[in-house]
Amino acid sequence: MENSPPFPSIDVLAIVGVGLIGGSFAAALRKAGRVKRVLGVGRRPGPLAQARRLGLIDEAVSLEEAAGQADVILLASPVGSMPALFRGLVPHLRESTLLTDAGSTKADVVKAAYEALGERVGQFVPGHPIAGAEKTGPESAEAGLYEGRHVVLTPLPENSAVMRQQLTQLWEAVGARVVLMDPESHDRALASVSHLPHFLASVFMEQVAACADADLRLGLAGTGFRDFTRVAAGSAEMWRDIFMANREAVLRELKDFRVTLDEAESALRDEDAQKLYDMLERAALARRFWGSRSGLS
Numbered sequence: 001m002e003n004s005p006p007f008p009s010i011d012v013l014a015i016v017g018v019g020l021i022g023g024s025f026a027a028a029l030r031k032a033g034r035v036k037r038v039l040g041v042g043r044r045p046g047p048l049a050q051a052r053r054l055g056l057i058d059e060a061v062s063l064e065e066a067a068g069q070a071d072v073i074l075l076a077s078p079v080g081s082m083p084a085l086f087r088g089l090v091p092h093l094r095e096s097t098l099l100t101d102a103g104s105t106k107a108d109v110v111k112a113a114y115e116a117l118g119e120r121v122g123q124f125v126p127g128h129p130i131a132g133a134e135k136t137g138p139e140s141a142e143a144g145l146y147e148g149r150h151v152v153l154t155p156l157p158e159n160s161a162v163m164r165q166q167l168t169q170l171w172e173a174v175g176a177r178v179v180l181m182d183p184e185s186h187d188r189a190l191a192s193v194s195h196l197p198h199f200l201a202s203v204f205m206e207q208v209a210a211c212a213d214a215d216l217r218l219g220l221a222g223t224g225f226r227d228f229t230r231v232a233a234g235s236a237e238m239w240r241d242i243f244m245a246n247r248e249a250v251l252r253e254l255k256d257f258r259v260t261l262d263e264a265e266s267a268l269r270d271e272d273a274q275k276l277y278d279m280l281e282r283a284a285l286a287r288r289f290w291g292s293r294s295g296l297s
Contacts (some may be wrong), residue, residue: 009033009034009035009036010029010034010035010036010071010072010170011036011037011071012036012037012038012039012069012070012071012072013026013029013035013037013038013039013070013071013072013073013074014038014039014040014041014061014066014067014069014070014072014073014074015038015039015040015041015056015057015073015074015076016041016042016063016066016073016074016075016076016077016085017041017042017075017076017077017078018040018041018042018047018048018051018056018057018076018138018141019047019076019136019137019138019140019141020132020135020136020137020140020141020142020145021076021102021129021131021132021145022074022076022102022141023051023054023056023138023140023141024131024141024142024143024145024146025074025076025102025129025146025174026038026056026057026141027055027056027141027142027143028143028144028145028146028173028174028175029170029173029174030055030143031143031174032173032174034170034173034174037058037059038056038057038058039057039058039059039060039061039065039066039069039070040052040056040057040059040060040061041060041061041062041063041066042060045060047137047138048060050137050138050139051138051141054138054139054141056138056141063085063088063089063092064088064091064092066089067088067089067091067092067093067094067097068092068094070094070097071096071097071098072097072098072099072100072170073089073097073098073099073100074100074101074102075099075100075101075102075103076101076102078235078237078238078241078242079103079104079105079108079109079238079241079242079245080237080240080241080244080245081241082101082103082108082109082112082113083112083115083116086112086113086115086116086117086124087116089117090116090117090118090120093120093123095123097123098123098125098163098166098167099123099124099125100124100125100126100127100167101124101126101127101128102127102128102129103126103128104128104132104190104194104195104238104242104246105187105190105242105245105246106126106128106152106154106183106186106187107183107184107186107187107246108245108246109126109183109245110126110154110156110183113126113156121156121158122156122158122159122160122163123163124156124159125153125155125156125159125163125164125167126153126154126155126156126183127151127152127153127154127167127171128151128152128154128186128190129146129149129150129151129152129171129176130149130150130151130152130190130194131145131146131149131151131176132234136234136235144175146171146174146175146176147174147175147176148175148176148177149175149176149177150176150177150178150179151171151176151177151178151179152178152179152180152181152186153167153168153171153178153179153180153181154180154181154182154183154186155180187246187249188249190246190249191246191249191250191252191253192253195242195243195246195249195250195253196250196253196254196257197231198231198232198234198239198242199243199250199254200257201228201229201230201231201232202231202232202239204228204229204232205229205232263279264276264279267279
């Protein structure tokens with residue numbers, strides 16, 4: 001692989017988990033003219049049949065068949081399934097195949113890859129496209145999902161420069177901006193800006209839904225409630241796996257958040273209007289600055 005040139009297109013791409021993330025990757029590469037044939041792997045025949053009807057994949061195959069045919073394999077399944085997927089792939093994986101993932105946590109996935117892939121671990125370049133949504137299933141796939149979005153790669157020492165370049169080119173071909181990080185830094189940062197917000201939104205939604213007058217409350221809820229709780233509609237399986245995989249980092253963020261929450265609660269309890277105003281103003285300014293800098297409202 002060291003002397004192989006970066007490839008302009010993929011003959012055979014395999015997507016394990018043809019939902020929002022995996023399906024969008026396939027659709028985007030098709031749109032960019034960078035893939036000739038797409039194989040789909042999944043646990044249930046229904047979503048695979050739907051992915052085929054939507055043109056996301058050309059054929060549904062087994063994990064073993066995908067390993068033996070694909071030039072590039074994207075694992076877009078919940079992170080809790082990664083160890084079993086690695087074990088299932090390794091006996092059949094071609095030496096030239098580039099293997100990557102889209103998992104929202106990286107340290108646990110990297111550990112599982114080393115344990116299962118052994119000397120073949122150099123073929124695995126870990127990744128995480130930061131472009132999720134609350135939608136799930138093949139019908140949620142969008143060819144433009146990755147345009148302007150960050151994709152974090154956490155390459156391993158065993159990865160060749162060519163494989164890193166090839167994967168970078170593929171993500172750039174679908175409009176993404178590639179960022180390189182180490183797995184631990186990735187997990188710490190994402191615990192703060194992705195995992196904890198989802199945890200809080202889901203717990204808050206659970207609390208509201210459990211109230212005796214939940215119907216009344218939800219009937220009066222507006223855009224603020226909608227925006228805050230939007231991510232709570234995501235896949236419970238996927239997010240359970242993320243929280244458990246990144247448990248220590250999420251717990252640290254919860255501890256830090258609780259300090260700030262207690263400070264705000266104290267200001268409210270003590271009727272310290274100025275302190276509460278100052279906290280709200282700092283938050284508003286930080287949010288506006290981030291929104292203008294990131295291009296997100």
